[in-house]
Amino acid sequence: MKKILIIQGGGRHNGNTDQLVKAFVKGANEMGHEVEVISLIKNEVKGCLGCNICRYGKPCVQKDSFNEIVPKIMAADLLVFASPLYFWTISSSIKAFIV
Numbered sequence: 652m653k654k655i656l657i658i659q660g661g662g663r664h665n666g667n668t669d670q671l672v673k674a675f676v677k678g679a680n681e682m683g684h685e686v687e688v689i690s691l692i693k694n695e696v697k698g699c700l701g702c703n704i705c706r707y708g709k710p711c712v713q714k715d716s717f718n719e720i721v722p723k724i725m726a727a728d729l730l731v732f733a734s735p736l737y738f739w740t741i742s743s744s745i746k747a748f749i750v
Contacts, residue, residue, distance in 0.1 A: 655679055656727035657688045658720075660734040660745035664692065668735045675731070689720060691744040696720070698747040717748070 657675070661668030676686045694716035705711055710718045724730060732749075734741040 653684045653728040654726060655684050655686045655729045655731060656723055657686065657731040657733055658745065658748060659688055659690045659692075660732065660742040660748065661690075662692065662735065662742060662744075666735070668733050672733045675733075687723065689723070691742075691748060694720065696744065696748045699750050 657672055659668060659672050661672075663669065672688060676688065679686045696717045697713045697715045700713065702712055710721075732741070732745055734745045737743075740746075
């Protein structure tokens with residue numbers, strides 16, 4: 652059994668990305684995996700400031716949800732990013748999360 656963490660960056664509740672995530676979760680659960688979905692609609696994550704404090708093992712200086720998500724990322728066996736395509740790229744919330 653694997654621990655799967657899905658970072659969902661879709662902008663609409665029950666939109667196409669949300670429906671895709673639900674189908675993925677259903678299939679993963681049927682295979683016996685443990686799945687958690689974190690929606691970036693409900694959890695604000697700001698873009699990186701480039702201060703490099705995280706390189707020294709300290710939490711991010713920004714006051715957002717990222718510091719609460721980091722332990723979940725570390726515990727996951729698989730990290731999945733779900734995003735709609737806006738102008739042929741991922742959503743700005745996923746970009747802010749990654750960078």
